[in-house]
Amino acid sequence: MKRYFVVPVAVISSLASLTAFAAPGEYWEVTSKMEMPGMPFAMPPTTTKVCIQKGGENNPEKTSGDKSCKMSDVKTVGNKTTWKMRCDRDGEVMTGSGEQSTSPNGYQGKMQMSGKSGGHDMSMSTAFSGKRIGGSCDTEELAKKVNKQIAETCDTAGHGAAELINMGDIYLMSGAMCANKREEYCSTIRKNVGSDADAYATLLEHDKNLVGGGRVGVAKACGVNMASTTKSVCKTLNDSSYDKLSPYCPAEAKSWREAQRKKECEGRSYTSQEDLKACLSGKNPSHGGRSYTSDESESSSSKSGLSNPAGAAIEGAKKLKGMFGF
Amino acid sequence: MRTGLFIGLWLLALNAPAASQPDPFPQVADAYLVEIDGIAVWARHTDRHLPPASLTKLMTALLALEHGQPDETVTVTPDATHETGSRLGLKTGERFKLHDLLAAAMLPSANDACQALADHLAGSETRFVARMNHRAAELGMHDTHFSNACGHDEPEHHSSAHDLALLAHALLQHAELLPLTSRKELQIATLDGARRYTLANKNALIGRYNGALGLKTGYTPNAGKCLVAYAKRGEHTVLLVLLHGQDRWWDAADILDLAFDHARVAP
Numbered sequence: 099m100k101r102y103f104v105v106p107v108a109v110i111s112s113l114a115s116l117t118a119f120a121a122p123g124e125y126w127e128v129t130s131k132m133e134m135p136g137m138p139f140a141m142p143p144t145t146t147k148v149c150i151q152k153g154g155e156n157n158p159e160k161t162s163g164d165k166s167c168k169m170s171d172v173k174t175v176g177n178k179t180t181w182k183m184r185c186d187r188d189g190e191v192m193t194g195s196g197e198q199s200t201s202p203n204g205y206q207g208k209m210q211m212s213g214k215s216g217g218h219d220m221s222m223s224t225a226f227s228g229k230r231i232g233g234s235c236d237t238e239e240l241a242k243k244v245n246k247q248i249a250e251t252c253d254t255a256g257h258g259a260a261e262l263i264n265m266g267d268i269y270l271m272s273g274a275m276c277a278n279k280r281e282e283y284c285s286t287i288r289k290n291v292g293s294d295a296d297a298y299a300t301l302l303e304h305d306k307n308l309v310g311g312g313r314v315g316v317a318k319a320c321g322v323n324m325a326s327t328t329k330s331v332c333k334t335l336n337d338s339s340y341d342k343l344s345p346y347c348p349a350e351a352k353s354w355r356e357a358q359r360k361k362e363c364e365g366r367s368y369t370s371q372e373d374l375k376a377c378l379s380g381k382n383p384s385h386g387g388r389s390y391t392s393d394e395s396e397s398s399s400s401k402s403g404l405s406n407p408a409g410a411a412i413e414g415a416k417k418l419k420g421m422f423g424f
Numbered sequence: 425m426r427t428g429l430f431i432g433l434w435l436l437a438l439n440a441p442a443a444s445q446p447d448p449f450p451q452v453a454d455a456y457l458v459e460i461d462g463i464a465v466w467a468r469h470t471d472r473h474l475p476p477a478s479l480t481k482l483m484t485a486l487l488a489l490e491h492g493q494p495d496e497t498v499t500v501t502p503d504a505t506h507e508t509g510s511r512l513g514l515k516t517g518e519r520f521k522l523h524d525l526l527a528a529a530m531l532p533s534a535n536d537a538c539q540a541l542a543d544h545l546a547g548s549e550t551r552f553v554a555r556m557n558h559r560a561a562e563l564g565m566h567d568t569h570f571s572n573a574c575g576h577d578e579p580e581h582h583s584s585a586h587d588l589a590l591l592a593h594a595l596l597q598h599a600e601l602l603p604l605t606s607r608k609e610l611q612i613a614t615l616d617g618a619r620r621y622t623l624a625n626k627n628a629l630i631g632r633y634n635g636a637l638g639l640k641t642g643y644t645p646n647a648g649k650c651l652v653a654y655a656k657r658g659e660h661t662v663l664l665v666l667l668h669g670q671d672r673w674w675d676a677a678d679i680l681d682l683a684f685d686h687a688r689v690a691p
Contacts, residue, residue: 299689306691332445345685348466349448355678 121151123237130226149235155228156200158183177201183211187273190214203230252276254283259290259297263304266316284320291322292330295339302346452675454648454668457585460687461661462593466679470586471567474667477642477650478510478533479583480575482591483556485530488541489598490559494523497615503549504540507574509644511536512621524612527604531625533641535574542573549573563590577646585665592639592652592663602654605638606630628673629653633680641672655680660687 131143158169158181167185180197191213198207205228212221252275254262262269262283269276269283276283291297301322305315317324332347335354344351447468449456455469464470500518512534520528520537522544528537539549546552549572556570565587571578583591595601604610608631610623629636635657642650648668653676655662662683669675 302689306689344682345689347445348679348682348686349445351682351685352449352452352678355681356674359674 121154121237123149123151123154123235125231125233125235126150126155127229127231128226129228130224132222132224134220134222147231149237149239150228151237155205155230156198158196158198179207183209185211185213187215190217192220198226204228248275252279254279254286259287259294260300262286263291263297263300263316266304266319267313270314270316270319287316287320288322292327293334295331295334295342298327298331298346299342449675449679452670452679453666455585455665456667456669456679457589457663457665458679458683459589459663460683460690462663464589465683465686467585471584472667473567473582473584475577475581475644475647476568476575476583476588476667477577477644477647478575479588479640479642479650479652479667480570480573480581481529481533481538481642482588482595482640482652483559483570484538484541484552484573485526485601486591486595486598487545487552487555487559488522488526488529489595489601491545492522492526492541494521494526494600496522498522498525498540498544500536500540501543503543504536507535507539509535509574509576510626512623514540515619518619519615520612521615523600523604527607527610527612528621528623529574530605530638530640531607531610531623531627533626534623535576538574560587560591563587563594565590575642575644575647577644583667585667588652588665588667589663592654592665595639596654601639602637605640605654606636627651627653629655629676629680633677635684636680651676653680655684657684657687660684662687 126148127145128148129143129145132141134141156174156177156179158172158179166187167183170182170184172179172181177200178197179200180195182195183193185192192211192215193213194209194211196207196209198205206226208223208225210221210223212219214220250256251268257265266283268274269280274280287297287301291301301316305317308315316322328346332343332350335343335347335350340351340354344354446466448466450468453468455472455474456467457464457470458466497519498521500514500516500520502516505514505516510533512528512532514534514536520540522541525537525541528534529541542549542552546555552573553570556573557568560568560570565583567582567584568587569580569582571581575581605625605627607623608625610625611620612623613620625631626641627636627638630638633655635655636653637656638654639652649666649670649672651664651666651669651672653662653664653666655664662680664676664679664683666672666676
């Protein structure tokens with residue numbers, strides 16, 4: 099689902115669900131169905147069990163759990179209540195009106211809203227109904243549960259740096275759920291990204307692929323100095339981090355590859371330093387150090403008796419291939 | 425173009441972490457240039473005047489492709505048979521298709537084939553070298569001056585990594601080039617079929633390095649080990665110019681691998 103669908107759905111759900119404010123309540127089964135012009139498919143109705151303050155079912159100002167929405171002109175005549183509403187989410191405003199009718203054990207109504215959401219012009223209508231199930235409940239229960247879930251989600255301690263980078267939106271976007279943990283988040287990123295190859299590579303990949311309005315690069319948002327970070331993380335390049343870091347640390351990766359070759363040559367138990375030197379330079383010690391790829395005299399000014407110098411190159415490369423697999 | 429190279433490296437340094445190491449391989453050669461998808465990423469002393477050895481033949485090949493026809497007949501001149509260094513041992517009066525002598529100049533870097541082409545295309549090496557220098561100027565190869573057609577060391581015979589990259593790009597415009605330079609081996613014969621030659625490619629990457637397509641090797645005592653390598657993997661291409669290299673094949677394989685690694689993650 100595109101992001102611009104998510105915000106209105108959240109608005110409507112929170113309104114229609116009639117959840118959460120602190121008071122003794124009772125359970126209701128609430129069903130809502132939203133329609134948006136231009137949507138390629140019809141959204142199915144959603145039904146949830148919610149706790150509503152006793153007597154609050156006919157007051158949208160009380161039943162709305164969405165603090166970004168303000169109700170006005172709330173009027174009740176008989177069993178019918180009407181209202182106007184204005185929802186402001188990070189500067190994107192949607193306005194509309196609603197009405198509902200209540201009966202002893204139920205209510206039904208509809209809302210219309212229009213405005214901006216996710217950077218797009220949006221209009222929608224929602225039909226909703228509620229049926230009293232009964233049973234006492236604490237209207238704060240859901241809020242407590244949600245707050246606990248948010249606290250757990252936003253807790254940086256349970257996540258590795260690479261994982262946190264991929265969760266950047268919930269800390270860094272405007273009005274993000276975990277905005278209050280932003281500095282803690284950024285501190286963790288800054289602390290780890292210069293020594294954790296996985297986090298470093300994830301950071302670059304994440305920030306390269308930002309798509310969608312409002313998304314922010316973690317490095318920029320957290321003030322990560324990429325030049326010094328790259329320098330720092332490249333020093334950690336080793337056997338296990340080579341694959342992650344080689345695209346970003348060419349000098350260190352080259353040195354690592356040379357060290358691997360040295361190890362390979364030393365592992366061949368050559369008896370003399372000359373043999374080892376020859377191996378390291380791509381020559382075959384068993385052939386008197388003749389270059390694998392000898393094309394000496396290609397353009398030299400002396401007369402050459404070289405009948406087929408390319409043969410040495412071919413033979414040499416075969417041995418290169420044998421040694422290091424290319 | 426040179427300004428473009430600096431701007432390209434500067435922009436990459438701003439945007440790509442790997443390019444924040446603009447010269448990550450200072451030990452591999454006196455001068456080198458690495459381009460990924462046509463953009464310079466890593467470089468060292470790209471404007472330094474250095475002897476290009478047989479990389480000179482890239483210009484000879486360019487003029488042959490621009491001014492010759494693949495099937496036209498080229499007759500080996502006496503001057504060509506006196507060529508030194510790497511050679512096939514051509515005989516005066518032997519006749520070949522131009523394309524076959526081009527292959528001989530490019531794959532085993534045969535100087536006699538190269539000289540025969542120069543004589544055929546311009547009548548003499550002197551006139552051919554003048555055309556080489558004229559074409560170099562047209563391409564903006566401001567750090568290049570040729571004194572001979574095939575790459576022998578001479579005081580005024582020099583080029584630069586940057587200029588050789590320009591030359592390589594001009595050559596790559598010719599579709600018939602890569603099918604030739606990516607051959608490990610090729611058989612050619614005189615037009616009368618009397619003599620056959622087996623051309624083995626001196627480029628050790630061909631057939632062994634995944635994606636290697638060319639282009640040219642070079643060596644003289646003064647120039648050291650030189651290479652213009654071109655490779656393609658997927659949608660990415662890498663051009664590597666090495667002048668006076670150290671462990672040419674190891675370094676080329678390393679750098680090409682690292683360049684393709686970098687291409688994989690580049691923005």
